[in-house]
Amino acid sequence: MRKSILALLALALVLSLGGAAFAAKDTLVVADQYDATTLDPIRHNDYPSSRACHQIYDTLIFLNDDGSFRPGLAEKWEFVSGTAYKMYLRKGVKFHNGEELKAVDVKFSLERATTELGAQIKTYSQDLKEVEIVDDYTVILHLKKENFPFFASLSHSWGSIVNKKEVEAQGENYGTPAGTAVGTGPFKFGKWDKGDKYTFERYDDYWDGKAQYKTLVVRSIPEPTARTVGLETGEVDIAYPTTTTELKRVEENPDLVLQRKPLASTTYMGFNTTKKPFDDPRVRQAFNAAIDTVGIQKAVFRGVGKTPRTLIPSNIKYSINDEIPEHKRDLEAAKKLFAEAGVKTDGWKVQIWTNERKERVDMATIIQAQLQELGITAEIKVLEWGAYLDGLKKKEHDMFLLGWGLSVPDPDYAVAGLLETGAGTNYTFFSDAKLDELLAKGRAMSDGPERAQVYKDMQLFINEQCPMLFLHNDESLVGVQKKLKGFSSSPFDVHTFYTASFEE
Structure with a gap:
């Protein structure tokens, strides 16, 4: 029935x-x-909004399915130095309002992303210093410091080129149902x-x-x-x-x-590390030991995807996913860790937040049952997508289920958006000087064994600190x-x- x-x-x-x-x-x-949250390309970092913006806007470079790049609004480019990229714009490209794309629009779009308006996409734009206009169809992107994955990020939604005149005219209404969105797409x-x-x-x-x-x-x-x-x-x-x-x-x-x-994505259960006792890595490790992540993935996804062992998906370079042993549930270890942290689990009430995606609700339900074996009562709070993201920003949650996917195939973006201090999509609010240092080091290096070692150290450190549990690599x-x-x-x-x- x-x-x-x-x-x-x-x-x-x-x-x-x-x-x-x-x-x-x-x-x-x-x-x-889900619906988009905004059509302003610098005010979001979620897939539904990125997909919507992808139809309206173009970026300077386009990403191919194999991870390589092809010319977009820039018909060619030169790497002047490690911190300067010269971009030659296509001539005759028109915005939807009939105006021709010019260098002033590129400068406005990319520099706007470095302001407070671009807090959600700070991970990508943070090292952009300025855009120098050479002439109407040539710009030089100047970086504050070397950032190896930055060029690739120009294909991301944050790098969408907007019409300066239209954005300034619309003001706060730009990209909302009350306003409009004007690109060259x-x-x-x-x-x-x-x-x-x-x-x-x-x-x-x-x-x-x-x-x-x-x-x-x-x-x-x-x-x-x-x-x-x-x-x-x-x-x-x-x-x-x-x-x-x-x-x-x-x-x-x-x-x-x-x-x-296959997708380069990770579904995870994150902890609000600004709340006690979730600020203690022993408590987070205890939850990790108490939950059967492998069993949950198999039960919910039935042969689709796999259970990750590290934050960087195995189809992204420098992942050590296959070098790490499969996760095993260990209730005795969980009890010991909770005791060491001074946490009494019997009668403890916590919340697990999730949006309405069925698989996440199902995962939360199984986690709820497994935590009950330790006397922990977990209330599942299901929220509509937009309300969910807004709620996470307020730091009121205990634990939450969310997914993170890479639309730029570099390991930096697998980690930075989720765990770097101050990142706009860091809903665990994890902040650690060692991790920030490793991220900065990895960004400044070109590909090779030394960069690989940095990301190996990074993944091991994240597993040790456990700001999140890895639940699913999706397809x-x-x-x-x-x-x-x-x-x-x-x-x-x-x-x-x-x-x-x-x-x-």
Whole structure:
């Protein structure tokens, strides 16, 4: 009965998409799990917002699926020195408001990211000193110090080039439903119904060739069954993520294709290290010993992905994931560590925060049961995506479940955004001088054995301090209509839609 009710609810949700638009084949309908939080590229560091911005804006360089780069708004570049990159801009590129892209827009965009407005993306922009304008189509990016992964980060959403005039005119409304968002990308802003969907229209003057359909609609559909039903009925053309419970349903449907790729992402349970007793590494290690991370991953994800042993995913260079023994649950060790820290577990009440993603709720539920064996009562608090991120910033949580993925394939970005002191997405609020020193050292080095050693030391230190428990390395599972051609999901989880077309 419960399954029948869920299926009916899911179908009703999907039918609200509207079949007329799909029938015209002039609209691509995408089902994402969450809505964007902002369309201002420097005020976020979450995947739904990055995916939205990717459709509107371009960056100086583009990231290929194999981790290499190709020219974007910069048609070529020169490394003048370790701290100076000369970028030659394409001529004739137009913003959605009709203005031509100029060096002044690049300077404005990148330097704006170094202000307080860019606190969320500080990890990427922090070493940018200034952008020097040589002429209308040439700029030099000057860094404060050598930062080896910085160039690669220019392909990240933070490096999106905005129109200076438009941003200044919009003020605080820029990138919100009350304002607009203006880039040079393949789609221009149409309408944003916050919490439901955003609608972008094709930009016919896109410099890299216009899309073959007119309208892009991206719906926020948290319920996985609803996303799958949308694919089955044809109301949705692309849906992600496909959960383990829906996997076979998509694979076995002759009208659908499952695009499955490994992701450089880590789902983790973090501790609020500003709160007692979570500020004590022995307490965090005790939780690590008390929880069966391997069993949880297998139970929840059913053959998708794996349990990580270190923060840097194994498909990212310098990961030592395969050198570390598999995690084993040890209740006696947990009890000993709690006792050493002076924590009495019997009757202790804690909170585990999570957003509404089903797998995370399931993981939290198993963790809750395992902690109960030690007398710890864990309350699970489930929050809507935007409210969840806002709540974490206020430091009111005890523990929380979240994912972190790399849209720039460098080990620095696997760690810095989560654990560097002051990083805008450091929701554990972990702060340690040794780790900060290792991060700075690793950033300043070019690839080689010495840099590899720095990241090995870093991973071992993080495991020792245990600001988080590693729960899952994910895969990209994207359901696609078979008649949709030209779309390939990104292994970095920021997808390009304008290349798609409908088969006649």
